[in-house]
Amino acid sequence: MRKLLLLIVIAALAAWRLWPVPEVRIPTGEALPVVDAPAGTRFALIRTGDATTLEAMTVANGSLFHLTRINHVAVLVEHPNGRLLFDTGLGLKVDQQFGSEMSLWAKPVFAYAHANPAATQLQAAGLAAPDRIFLSHAHWDHASAIVDFPQAEVWVPDAERSAATRGQPPAYLPSQLNDASTRWHAFTFSGPAIADFDASFDVFGDGSVVLLPLPGHTPGSSGLLITVPDGHRYFFIGDTVWNHLGLERPAPKFSVSSLIVDADRAATFAAVLKVRALQDANPGLIVVPAHDASVHDTIGYFPTFVGG
Numbered sequence: 001m002r003k004l005l006l007l008i009v010i011a012a013l014a015a016w017r018l019w020p021v022p023e024v025r026i027p028t029g030e031a032l033p034v035v036d037a038p039a040g041t042r043f044a045l046i047r048t049g050d051a052t053t054l055e056a057m058t059v060a061n062g063s064l065f066h067l068t069r070i071n072h073v074a075v076l077v078e079h080p081n082g083r084l085l086f087d088t089g090l091g092l093k094v095d096q097q098f099g100s101e102m103s104l105w106a107k108p109v110f111a112y113a114h115a116n117p118a119a120t121q122l123q124a125a126g127l128a129a130p131d132r133i134f135l136s137h138a139h140w141d142h143a144s145a146i147v148d149f150p151q152a153e154v155w156v157p158d159a160e161r162s163a164a165t166r167g168q169p170p171a172y173l174p175s176q177l178n179d180a181s182t183r184w185h186a187f188t189f190s191g192p193a194i195a196d197f198d199a200s201f202d203v204f205g206d207g208s209v210v211l212l213p214l215p216g217h218t219p220g221s222s223g224l225l226i227t228v229p230d231g232h233r234y235f236f237i238g239d240t241v242w243n244h245l246g247l248e249r250p251a252p253k254f255s256v257s258s259l260i261v262d263a264d265r266a267a268t269f270a271a272v273l274k275v276r277a278l279q280d281a282n283p284g285l286i287v288v289p290a291h292d293a294s295v296h297d298t299i300g301y302f303p304t305f306v307g308g
């Protein structure tokens with residue numbers, strides 16, 4: 001029995017390595033419009049938890065010998081006309097949510113450590129709760145803390161709202177999404193095309209904080225493009241890739257992970273190529289995957305802000 005198990009593990013590892021990475025042609029991207037962000041526009045990465053996994057779990061043809069660090073972050077965005085969170089990270093009730101709703105096989109796969117919820121960190125810093133929450137998508141590690149901010153409106157695209165309503169573990173945890181106190185606000189991308197994106201949603205109407213559709217990982221996945229007053233730009237792309245190597249190569253997630261978490265694998269990879277094209281056409285644009293700690297480390301963490 002043990003030998004059989006060992007054989008299965010070796011065969012699985014070999015299959016991981018041999019799974020074909022699609023031949024790719026990176027499209028030509030377009031330049032982003034110039035934006036004059038108002039003074040006071042800034043953001044901070046709130047690290048709400050972390051984990052360590054094999055690089056091979058995060059990206060196609062990743063190393064079986066390198067460990068990679070994963071963060072669960074909430075992005076606190078401040079603007080003269082409002083404060084918001086983009087994603088919420090792990091919340092005050094994450095142990096309860098994860099413990100009661102994740103299946104046995106999923107618990108070790110998605111295990112997290114050092115939970116330090118955004119609500120706790122904001123309170124310790126003497127900062128008020130955000131007015132609004134936007135989500136890159138409503139998977140458990142992004143939506144866990146919605147219930148910690150019942151006074152905030154939770155804005156998600158229509159497609160994500162309906163996906164979340166039907167969603168099941170291990171991706172979506174109903175206890176995070178079906179609380180009676182949550183003030184959901186579904187929206188459509190009604191703003192103009194920006195660069196290679198067909199539509200947009202400009203949060204404050206001045207181009208400094210703009211949501212762009214990145215469907216694939218989930219039907220309503222979104223990216224957040226922030227321009228700070230000195231002109232630097234940051235594009236938070238949720239789980240379009242887990243590892244920056246996904247953009248550099250470019251490559252999809254590791255196939256088995258992708259089968260579990262990506263709602264539409266082809267659309268997810270199309271989103272990867274779109275982000276890569278945008279990056280190539282806009283030197284200086286900093287692309288930030290939701291979970292890649294190596295990228296987050298270069299930005300720094302709350303209470304340090306970028307911009308202002």
Ligand SMILES: [Zn+2]
Nearest residue numbers: 139141239290
């Ligand atoms: Zn995630």
